[in-house]
Amino acid sequence: MEEVKPQLIKITFDGIEVEVEPGTTIMQAARKIAEADESQGHLVPPAMCYYKPLPTSGGKCRACLVRVAAGSAKDPRPMPKLVPSCITQVQEGMIVENTTNPAVLDTRKSIVEFLLINHPLDCPVCDQAGECHLQDFSFEHGSVKTRYEEDRRTFDKIDIGPFVQLHMTRCILCYRCVYTADQITDKRVHGVMNRGDASEISTYIEKAIDNDFSGNVIDVCPVGALTDKTYRFKSRVWFSKPEDAHCDCDKCSGKVTLWYRGDEVIRVTARKNMWGEVNEFICNKCRFERKKTSDWVIEGPTKVKRSSVISANKYRKDLIAKPDFALKLAATQFKPIDDEREYTTDSETIRHQSIENNDKANHRSLLTDNRN
Amino acid sequence: MARKILTEHINVPGIETFEVYRKQGGYAAVEKAIKTMSSEEVVEEAKKSGIRGRGGAGFPMGMKWGFLAKPEGVPRYLVCNADESEPGTFKDHHLMKSIPHLLIEGMIVSSYALGANKSFIYVRGELMYVIRILEKAIEEAKANGFLGKNILGSGYDLELVVQPGGGAYICGEETALLESLEGKRGNPRNKPPFPAVKGLYQSPTVVNNVESIANMPWVINNGGDAYAAIGIGRSTGTKLISASGHIQKPGVYEIELGLSVDEFLNSDEYCGGIRKGHYLKALVAGGSSVPILPAHLITKTAAGEDRLMSYESLSDGGFATGTMLGSGGFIVFDETACIVRNTWNFSRFYHHESCGQCSPCREGTGWMEKVLHRIEHGHGSLHDIDLLVDVAKKIEGNTICPLGDAAAWPIASAIRHFREEFEWHINSPKEATQPGAVFMGAVLA
Amino acid sequence: MTETPNPVAFTPERLAKVKEVIARYPEGRQKSALLPVLHIAQEQWGWVSSEVMDHVAEILSIEPVEVYEVASFYTMYHLDPVGKHVIEYCRTGPCCLMGGEEIYDYLKQKLGIQAGQTTADGLFTIKEVECLAACGWGPVFQIREQFYMNLTRERVDEIIEELSK
Numbered sequence: 008m009e010e011v012k013p014q015l016i017k018i019t020f021d022g023i024e025v026e027v028e029p030g031t032t033i034m035q036a037a038r039k040i041a042e043a044d045e046s047q048g049h050l051v052p053p054a055m056c057y058y059k060p061l062p063t064s065g066g067k068c069r070a071c072l073v074r075v076a077a078g079s080a081k082d083p084r085p086m087p088k089l090v091p092s093c094i095t096q097v098q099e100g101m102i103v104e105n106t107t108n109p110a111v112l113d114t115r116k117s118i119v120e121f122l123l124i125n126h127p128l129d130c131p132v133c134d135q136a137g138e139c140h141l142q143d144f145s146f147e148h149g150s151v152k153t154r155y156e157e158d159r160r161t162f163d164k165i166d167i168g169p170f171v172q173l174h175m176t177r178c179i180l181c182y183r184c185v186y187t188a189d190q191i192t193d194k195r196v197h198g199v200m201n202r203g204d205a206s207e208i209s210t211y212i213e214k215a216i217d218n219d220f221s222g223n224v225i226d227v228c229p230v231g232a233l234t235d236k237t238y239r240f241k242s243r244v245w246f247s248k249p250e251d252a253h254c255d256c257d258k259c260s261g262k263v264t265l266w267y268r269g270d271e272v273i274r275v276t277a278r279k280n281m282w283g284e285v286n287e288f289i290c291n292k293c294r295f296e297r298k299k300t301s302d303w304v305i306e307g308p309t310k311v312k313r314s315s316v317i318s319a320n321k322y323r324k325d326l327i328a329k330p331d332f333a334l335k336l337a338a339t340q341f342k343p344i345d346d347e348r349e350y351t352t353d354s355e356t357i358r359h360q361s362i363e364n365n366d367k368a369n370h371r372s373l374l375t376d377n378r379n
Numbered sequence: 380m381a382r383k384i385l386t387e388h389i390n391v392p393g394i395e396t397f398e399v400y401r402k403q404g405g406y407a408a409v410e411k412a413i414k415t416m417s418s419e420e421v422v423e424e425a426k427k428s429g430i431r432g433r434g435g436a437g438f439p440m441g442m443k444w445g446f447l448a449k450p451e452g453v454p455r456y457l458v459c460n461a462d463e464s465e466p467g468t469f470k471d472h473h474l475m476k477s478i479p480h481l482l483i484e485g486m487i488v489s490s491y492a493l494g495a496n497k498s499f500i501y502v503r504g505e506l507m508y509v510i511r512i513l514e515k516a517i518e519e520a521k522a523n524g525f526l527g528k529n530i531l532g533s534g535y536d537l538e539l540v541v542q543p544g545g546g547a548y549i550c551g552e553e554t555a556l557l558e559s560l561e562g563k564r565g566n567p568r569n570k571p572p573f574p575a576v577k578g579l580y581q582s583p584t585v586v587n588n589v590e591s592i593a594n595m596p597w598v599i600n601n602g603g604d605a606y607a608a609i610g611i612g613r614s615t616g617t618k619l620i621s622a623s624g625h626i627q628k629p630g631v632y633e634i635e636l637g638l639s640v641d642e643f644l645n646s647d648e649y650c651g652g653i654r655k656g657h658y659l660k661a662l663v664a665g666g667s668s669v670p671i672l673p674a675h676l677i678t679k680t681a682a683g684e685d686r687l688m689s690y691e692s693l694s695d696g697g698f699a700t701g702t703m704l705g706s707g708g709f710i711v712f713d714e715t716a717c718i719v720r721n722t723w724n725f726s727r728f729y730h731h732e733s734c735g736q737c738s739p740c741r742e743g744t745g746w747m748e749k750v751l752h753r754i755e756h757g758h759g760s761l762h763d764i765d766l767l768v769d770v771a772k773k774i775e776g777n778t779i780c781p782l783g784d785a786a787a788w789p790i791a792s793a794i795r796h797f798r799e800e801f802e803w804h805i806n807s808p809k810e811a812t813q814p815g816a817v818f819m820g821a822v823l824a
Numbered sequence: 825m826t827e828t829p830n831p832v833a834f835t836p837e838r839l840a841k842v843k844e845v846i847a848r849y850p851e852g853r854q855k856s857a858l859l860p861v862l863h864i865a866q867e868q869w870g871w872v873s874s875e876v877m878d879h880v881a882e883i884l885s886i887e888p889v890e891v892y893e894v895a896s897f898y899t900m901y902h903l904d905p906v907g908k909h910v911i912e913y914c915r916t917g918p919c920c921l922m923g924g925e926e927i928y929d930y931l932k933q934k935l936g937i938q939a940g941q942t943t944a945d946g947l948f949t950i951k952e953v954e955c956l957a958a959c960g961w962g963p964v965f966q967i968r969e970q971f972y973m974n975l976t977r978e979r980v981d982e983i984i985e986e987l988s989k
């Protein structure tokens with residue numbers, strides 16, 4: 008029997024034509040371009056919330072907004088607003104502008120700013136530094152100065168168990184960890200509480216997130232909001248050496264990356280593809296308990312992008328010459344990246360405190376202490 | 380006397396009961412529609428009426444009904460949006476508590492038109508007493524054969540469910556409302572898919588405002604053409620206006636679209652003019668989300684024409700010199716009102732009501748509120764004004780749902796028309812923060 | 825202030841109401857009953873504790889976290905104990921134009937508490953809320969299902985006196 012191939016759809020993305028299957032999103036079409044030609048990687052819109060292996064993710068952070076200059080061959084009118092490329096499906100003859108459109112880049116800059124105004128910028132003490140998508144995103148698309156003079160938001164600390172550390176102040180509310188718990192684990196015990204900018208990832212009443220696949224939330228988290236407790240402060244990512252390895256596991260594929268410092272396995276993660284996504288989630292036993300080389304069959308060094316801080320082993324001088332890497336260095340080496348911002352630290356800047364407090368009382372619906 | 384479609388019988392004693400409502404001609408539209416018309420014919424009348432959605436966006440109702448997908452074997456839903464939480468808007472509250480059967484009758488004919496067998500009225504939870512009134516009306520209608528199985532022997536079944544909200548303005552946004560109705564957080568959905576294709580429980584759904592639906596009995600009884608003959612141009616029919624603020628007679632008024640703003644504001648039949656001894660400073664014509672207008676652009680457009688209470692006339696001049704009819708929340712400010720304080724108050728509202736899903740709105744609304752709070756309390760700097768304009772612009776159009784726009788517009792328009800007042804707060808913080816102090820610059824000049 | 829007993833149980837009448845509410849929705853869509861059932865719970869206990877939420881989750885066959893997420897999203901649910909009468913005071917613009925701020929100050933001063941606080945006798949809690957869809961009849965506050973509109977100082981005195989009895 009002859010195989011019926013689906014009619015391919017042709018779109019133009021930043022001037023490059025690409026053919027994809029119907030139902031493909033603009034983001035996937037752009038990734039296809041880059042997968043065929045690595046030098047076009049910079050064309051791909053950044054994704055802070057979208058995560059392909061997690062259906063229903065995306066559409067929230069707005070980092071990936073692009074302009075559709077022509078909706079389709081049939082209806083070539085431009086779309087009135089920028090659209091999220093991660094969830095917008097392509098149409099035959101669609102013309103999309105990303106890096107070629109100043110309005111898109113300008114908007115993206117403001118998304119960086121929005122995501123950073125309440126971010127603690129504590130990269131120096133953050134385990135995610137060096138492999139943080141928010142760092143990458145802000146270096147590639149943001150501006151150095153912030154115009155935000157107000158206090159940053161804070162949250163009460165909660166303990167979510169022995170394996171995963173939650174730093175809510177770093178969270179960008181991408182919802183990935185929620186979808187992971189919904190889709191990968193058998194029972195979700197954490198979620199998003201409250202609303203607006205008081206939204207927080209929480210278990211509500213303190214309880215341990217405990218099931219065989221819960222550790223995967225660490226890998227999907229784009230920032231350092233969810234990190235591996237067994238790895239806390241053990242090293243900086245650029246001092247460690249990744250090796251692909253596998254084991255015979257009855258719960259998961261057993262395919263992992265081992266992170267070595269010297270001879271010691273200091274961390275185990277799932278393997279990430281070139282978009283930073285995990286396709287094969289791993290179980291907690293592999294992640295948290297198999298920390299001896301003898302637990303594993305080593306396959307060889309993990310392939311990492313040459314420009315990554317990981318392959319550089321540390322920040323290389325020749326890379327520092329590039330402007331964004333100078334910034335990247337500044338951020339990761341114990342200095343907040345917005346060092347240059349104009350601080351007004353006098354009492355003036357904290358005067359909105361009263362309204363803040365007032366609002367908190369309402370936001371969290373009256374009396375918060377009861378929860379502790 | 381002006382034409383009344385919704386409020387003609389609203390003052391009849393006992394109109395909240397089935398008997399009295401029925402005596403005034405109530406439920407005739409159900410009889411007419413179910414006994415003599417096909418559902419397509421009802422949709423056709425809605426199209427002919429030209430009625431536009433009364434919830435704020437003003438989308439033609441008949442057209443929306445026409446878009447409803449009708450796949451075989453999948454239920455379709457009608458959901459009435461009675462979340463009414465837009466500051467300055469209280470018409471649906473008034474209508475539902477005073478004449479509940481009008482909405483019930485509208486729900487029956489509209490559900491029949493769409494082929495829905497289970498329809499919902501989502502009422503904001505704060506109006507629990509209104510929910511009880513509606514539930515009682517539903518019981519009465521059921522007892523009289525207008526609801527339930529085999530309505531009037533036609534074979535058509537309909538069940539009406541009144542659903543309470545839990546306290547969230549965002550659930551007025553139609554997809555957030557559907558999420559909420561599914562028992563979830565009120566997070567708006569990305570569109571497409573639109574509710575007409577995938578709505579409640581992933582089934583095709585129409586969401587309409589209370590007032591939109593309450594017009595349908597009249598449309599059925601008198602015909603779409605008769606409805607279209609009322610009003611002006613593409614603003615057909617009548618509109619409930621919630622009038623509040625510094626006027627003689629705050630309240631809910633039914634007007635024929637096309638009435639002049641001047642007459643609405645100043646005649647004794649409606650607002651009765653500004654409070655004694657005061658004069659008009661500014662107006663928000665369509666609920667807190669629409670741009671605020673200064674006195675000189677209220678009764679006349681920038682081109683000097685009379686400004687009318689219609690979708691087109693109020694938006695004449697675009698955002699530069701116009702505004703929008705929105706949900707019909709008519710908020711009047713006299714010279715004692717502080718625009719900066721009010722803008723801060725509104726920005727606090729949007730900050731408080733943002734669902735928090737998308738970054739521009741979640742972060743931007745809080746930022747704008749804090750900056751406005753600073754300015755209002757005498758701690759602003761001049762570049763804060765430009766900052767606000769810029770942040771508002773960065774939110775607008777870039778969010779999942781229109782709440783982001785709704786948060787941006789009032790701020791952008793207040794600065795556009797009252798920049799001097801903002802500057803006064805910044806340059807003269809001592810004077811500006813005196814209790815009751817208001818900017819008089821524009822008046823003196 | 826009502827303590828939630830352990831184990832938590834609805835009164836028979838309320839349980840019947842809960843069952844009736846659940847039956848309104850299509851098969852398998854019982855989660856739709858969450859908001860109304862939380863209202864019924866709050867009616868019974870005055871607030872919704874985590875024990876009550878766990879109980880609601882069980883009744884609706886959903887995970888407890890789904891209830892926490894929802895209850896904390898909406899402002900009407902009191903997640904902590906409150907006074908006998910929760911005064912939900914509208915602080916939004918149109919009410920302020922009608923003198924809402926002045927009456928609010930008077931109310932707070934009269935009760936000697938701020939937003940989010942409860943009087944020492946446990947009778948009143950003040951909670952600030954946004955527009956209650958009664959702007960033309962402002963200033964407005966709400967206590968449970970009852971709206972108090974066109975507030976003046978005298979009216980506030982009367983209401984507080986009445987409810988203190």
Ligand SMILES: Cc1cc2nc3c(=O)[nH]c(=O)nc-3n(C[C@H](O)[C@H](O)[C@H](O)COP(=O)(O)O)c2cc1C
Binds near residue numbers: 440589
């Ligand atoms: C933030 C927000 C709040 C809204 N609130 C309401 C509301 O309270 N009532 C309403 O009918 N429509 C409201 N809408 C509009 C609805 O999304 C929807 O357009 C409307 O219910 C459709 O009904 P209509 O076509 O009959 O107007 C709101 C929209 C937004 C973005």
Ligand code: SF4
Binds near residue numbers: 181185
């Ligand atoms: S904790 Fe991480 S994964 Fe979860 S929502 Fe926040 S940023 Fe996203």
Ligand code: SF4
Binds near residue numbers: 737741778780782783
């Ligand atoms: S615009 Fe605001 S309210 Fe709307 S989805 Fe985004 S965060 Fe939620």
Ligand code: FES
Binds near residue numbers: 066067093
């Ligand atoms: S990646 Fe598309 S909106 Fe977040």
Ligand code: FES
Binds near residue numbers: 466467468916957962
């Ligand atoms: S502003 Fe108070 S009820 Fe609307």
